[in-house]
Amino acid sequence: ATIALMLLFQNIKTRKAEAKDHVFRVVEVNDQTADPAVWGKNYPRQYDSYKRTVDVERTKHGGSEAFQHLDDDPVWKRIFAGYAFGTDYREERGHAYMLTDQRETERVTNPKFKQPGACLQCHASMLNAYIDQGLKAGAPAGKENWEAQIQKGFEVVCKMPYSEATKLVEHPVSCVDCHEAESMNLRVNRPAFLTGIRALAKSDQPTPHLPSIERWRKDGHKGEYNPNTDATRQEMRSLVCAQCHVEYYFKGEGKLVTYPWQNGLKVEQIESYYDQVGHKDWKHKESGADVLKAQHPEFEMWSQGIHARSGVACADCHMPYQREGAIKVSSHHVRSPLLNVAQACQTCHRIPETEILARVVSIQDRNKALLDRGEEAVVSLIGAIAEAMKRGATDAELKPARDMQRKAQWRLDFVSAENSMGFHAPQEAARILAEAIDYARQGQLLVLALKPAAITASAP
Amino acid sequence: ATIALMLLFQNIKTRKAEAKDHVFRVVEVNDQTADPAVWGKNYPRQYDSYKRTVDVERTKHGGSEAFQHLDDDPVWKRIFAGYAFGTDYREERGHAYMLTDQRETERVTNPKFKQPGACLQCHASMLNAYIDQGLKAGAPAGKENWEAQIQKGFEVVCKMPYSEATKLVEHPVSCVDCHEAESMNLRVNRPAFLTGIRALAKSDQPTPHLPSIERWRKDGHKGEYNPNTDATRQEMRSLVCAQCHVEYYFKGEGKLVTYPWQNGLKVEQIESYYDQVGHKDWKHKESGADVLKAQHPEFEMWSQGIHARSGVACADCHMPYQREGAIKVSSHHVRSPLLNVAQACQTCHRIPETEILARVVSIQDRNKALLDRGEEAVVSLIGAIAEAMKRGATDAELKPARDMQRKAQWRLDFVSAENSMGFHAPQEAARILAEAIDYARQGQLLVLALKPAAITASAP
């Protein structure tokens, strides 16, 4: 009895502390409120930093200056030959720009690329657009059908032409895309993410960095894994980002955004998924290989790193706490942590800022050197195949070499498209590049082995 | 019950007494005392653990069971073809075995290899043998000429035949090789190490993990860099190991053990040194390439890792403090830290032991997969060159491919011969293997490009 009393006593105390957790709700905000400025009235500190994602500042290998990658490193023009990315591919910048950057990229403006509404899932505050469209398309009403509404709307919007779909939205990612209005708890809602993470949960790939998935499996795979109820808060601090910072493709005629995680998150597991479903992103213009494009697999790469394994979330580094007067808040100025080492790294790593920067740069420089090496190998292979084609080598003869190009280029692009220049998982990124180099060189060997035959074939 | 209580009381008393940490010097020990058992009378705890280096226990990728690597992974027989290592190459084990293992390896017992006394620098308690020989050979007497005596003796012993030199010693590495008897301070004395580290200090390579070198440079390169006076105690906790756990070669006719650090500690910097001095370890029997052998570059690899940069020394992991009653002593049972995770790792990483092991194994498995990939590439190149030789390719034609073999094999062996299976510097090891693969495959391409010519040449 004494014990029970004491426990209650303890409990009251805790709740008293939490009760202080007050915020002045000056306006009514709910899940239908799309405009961040309205939310900003209740949470002015977060809103102020959110707005600062317009800032432009460069770091050695990252930052927010939208320079043209294709000019910076022209080999990529050749690697992307025949694909939209070969025309316009820039360094990404702050969240504030996501919608305009998408609307203005040549990958969208050039009518030959015919982009679908699917593109918007990650470039706008889509939640309410999806719900509206879902309801219109006949999804059942009511809060309890929230997911069904979103899913339905998602299906409608994905296959719309981009020019039409983009009219449905006006804000870049906004408060409602990450927060539940009532509690301000984090919440995920992107359909492609929910489907993807559930497929991952159903696989038997270990996920030491996502303990809630392992727990769900241990508890007997009941129903669907649901991050919003199953995941810890610390996991949610990464999962909200994993809604968008991931590899994807558009599946089938419906153009459904799909995350290829069924076999796991590693580069070769994603590849095996694409091989299984017979997906290619395009036929390489110079070599004729059926190749894949990798896009921003930050979540996947982070998953293989030591920080993820140590429970360090995206938000820990990219949205660190920051003092605002007497209280601290999450910086919503999402950006390179290297622009903010004191908050982003130094609470955990008590070493001088210059030393932290030196460590990161040493990791990134090593990665960059391997990337350069990999680019050279892949480009050599492309050249070799093109050359053999000129000499009259047949598709059947070139198949093995082209398969090697697909493998090599996929790996190379995976590390290149990942935006931390290897930092999120240094050893894993190096491993991937080693494989890229190996496959590219093996492809060249296959071509070279053909040489005499090809010469014979092309001889008059 | 009373008795039990009294025993407990007694127990607390003992602990309080122990905490006072007295050392009773029961015997006189000085720098001439070679026998560790004598030192052991004064320091029984350290001696007890020192003796336990006879223990045999295996870990997934390491441990102390002296199995034959050449049987375990026969490709190495082919990679070492024509060299002593191709006959006998075992997993290394505890310090207790260093002298007998050397005396008994076929690399020594087989008379065709004619090993010199140089081998002993790292396999025995050499200090007093060097001093004796040095004095005999006319080095000036007196404590102040300590280094000159050692250096002289070293020169004498290095060029002796092994069979003769080995008679000068009877103990494996012993107290006096790491400690100054009077103060028990750590002390380095191996001539090859002193020469090597001074050459490194004179280079302009950054050494963030060895701040005393950077300090010495900043202070204007006065005299020679002297670890015994310049280095911090924490640095000494690695430098005593760096006396032996390093890459080396025997220089010139004098067979002087030499550490190739003049251009830096990285794999390509060591290679550039060997290229400059025109060193090769042997001519590969199958391919005819002039190749290098890498040996246990633990210090060099550690130097590129994050632990070194964070000031974590060899002794922190391999000789962790261990409670003996109320006091803590350095475990002189030098061994794999994975056999002792609580003391070796958990002092710094407060996470469950299973998780620590899982992290290490995940790093090592990645490294192993790349090693396998690299072995395949190097062996393919060796096969390709041999094949071309059979077809009559000339040495001039094969030179570029053989150069590639030298580069590739050097890198592959560097990671393989390093004994942590990538753990000491995971990203660096992966980078090195990526390069190994690239060079090996490029070598194959060079051979294949020759093919028609070679065929022509060998056609009757």
Next chain:
Amino acid sequence: MSSGRGFRALFPGKLDADQTPDDLCVVPQRPAGSLITPVPVPTSVTKTRIILGLILASTLGLFAGVGGYTFYYGQGFSYLSNDPKACVNCHIMREQYDGWQKSPHHAVATCNDCHTPHDLIGKYLTKAENGYNHSKGFTLQDFHEPIMIKPRNATVLQNNCVSCHVQIVDGINTHAGDPKKMLDCVHCHRDVGHGPIH
């Protein structure tokens, strides 16, 4: 720095190999039913009585661990004080003591400010339990080294951080003790108590 702290965010509390994170929900969950209604905070009279009872309880806790004379010799009574020197009576606490002296909190928080509940009841109850554990550990020398804080004590700690720093973390829901929602201060501030462990 510190390290590995994040791990507790994955598994709140230190995890034994076969424990699941749910096993670590060590802080009292609100009991079901009528007990949810807040009980009045004890008046000062009852409080004193409870305290006296608790001192007795904690003494007994220690006593059970080491017995009377040993308790005396081992300066068991000092264990009940707030003086950090009481902790360092045990040489095993030396590392933390030395670290604490150099830590930013040296001037503002003692061991007990962080490691025992701030309410008197919880304080002595915790002392009783820990007193038993520490004495047993010390006497039998059978504890895990390095010492790793147990989930229950980690929750006490978190509560204490929040109670001193309630103002600065006002904008954040801290959820002390809820393994799913807790924002673990030590995930980022591992070194506040005794300085960095590397």
